[in-house]
Amino acid sequence: MPSKYTTISIPKALYSKVDGLIEGTGFRSPTEYIVYLVRQAVIAIEADQRLIYSIPYVGLPPDEEEEE
């Protein structure tokens, strides 16, 4: 069964910094905190994109996108 997780690389110095930052926050590891931050960023970007593509000046009906 394929794993639900993958590995990404971040600089060791940054990882250590995160390790120091999470003390007392309830996050059990730098990985857990980084995943939390990335999730927040993705939610924010997706929310913006939903709004952006619903602006009638910007959003294109798919048929027209295909024509282009």
Place this chain on the structure above:
Amino acid sequence: MTSPREGLPLVIVGGDGMDAILTERWMADGHLPNLARISSEGGYGRLHTTSPAESPVAWSTFATGLNPGRHGIFGFLHRDPRTYLPRVSMVTLRDGEAEGHREGTPFWDFVGAEGFRVALLRVPLTFPPEPVNGVVVSGLGMPDLLMSWGTSSLYTTEPGKRREHRVQVEWCDASIATSVCGPGGSAISLHLTRAPRNDTLTIALQGTHLTLRPREWSSWTPLVFIRGSQEWHGICRFYLLSLEPHLRLYLSPVHQHPLRPLYPFTYPSSLAHTLVDAMGLFPTLGWAEDVTGLNAGHLDEDGFLEQAYYMLDEQEKVTFWALENESPDLLISVTEVTDRIAHVFMGRDRGDERSGAVLECYQRFDAFVGRVVTAVGTGATVIVLSDHGFAPMHHVVHVNSWLRDSGYLVLHESENRSPHKGPFWPDVDWRRTRAYALGLSHIYVNLRGRERLGCVEPGGEYTRLCREIAARLSQLRDPESGESVVGRVLLRDQIYSGPCIDRSGDLVVAFRRGYRTSEQTAVGGVPTQVVVPNRRRAWSADHCSVDPDEVPGVLFCNRPLNFAEAGLIDIAPTVLDLLGVSVPKGLEGRSLVP
């Protein structure tokens, strides 16, 4: 406290996008008698819009009396220099919190501070509503239940391309079981049943049963989406386009329920309850005339026009409610219908039954103004204005494609292209790109120290590049007609000043009438050609990225004003002056009161 007009209100009626050239022609032809009467009593003039002539920018300048460099709104979109991704300029929505991004103090705050009561009725960019000495019903900016600015659906048995929000359904005998998608992956069961004679459709959802004939609208229908412990409350309307030969049922964007909104949209928040008691359920979405649904084929022109005029009727209802119940000293009521109908119909030259759609819209607006004037009495001051005008849109310009062809925007060589294809900036080599366009009017320099992968040095190199792009882009010609495409390309320091100027692009493009920045440019697209015909089904005219001098708005007042050279930036000091409120230092416009 009584107003300087012996207790009579100052009323501003806004018609978004009302065009000066059309208004003057139709007023001269006798089609707009109420506006003509105001003009004869006081006066009329063209109203300079902002650069760019985009509603968020223009209404922000109207509200604050400031240039965009000080109120911080430069368009619908701006870019994040850390990611090059587009961001929404008006508002940020996060987990039930809405944060407006306009800086500066709106003039109605100064009015309220003097004890005058104000009523702001769907004034663009009043979402989220801020406390005032009076009442607010938010306008442009308020999202639907899907957190978009209007997502409709079409349920149809007609075979067609699969795409989001086009729901392909099939009859099972005389019924269809399907669903309405809601926020957070939630859904509501929707059952459709046709009558034996196939002349009506019954719509059943959550205990509500609606029966529609073809070309008939439903009333507002409440919906509750549930997922886990979360509930979302909305209202929607159906429009039955056809039953034969194919079912085509339009579902409007699901507006936030006025009594249970995710985001407060009135001030005070209890005002929504008062209005529902007085008027019944009412639309809450900021952009409620569904141009997007019309372009996607979810709605037809008849349905779109009925929906648009319904919004004008709703605006009249809330305006009269406020006049009768709030006794405001200052009332501002803005309708978007004049803008939406012009977008769809103004640029078309078909000679068909829709040729008069924009005139009919202006006449309905004129009649609305007439009823307001009658209601407030002869002693009241009435201003009618628009934020910009309109121009036909027969071509669009892919500005990033011009930047690519001119050597300013560089794509990766084909063998180095990324396998990750997102919707924004396909294959742009940021380390070698010197300039890029995003939004409808702005070009940004890829500046070292500001952009994440900036490669242009600040100072002389930056200035030379801006001037070079401005000079070269100004020479762009339509390859088919040979016409000049660009009116002006302005450096930001030529038109803006203030602490927010870094939110602006480095160059602002202003096209000649007939041309507009393409939708693809707005989100970082780089298509093959540069100037192409406008292929949109239902978007034939525009104002964004058109030279502001070519799309002036209108200004009417039933009192004499200095109308010559009047601009939106002058409205705030003018209104303060008319109400006898001292004009605070820092406002950039001038009072038009003689």
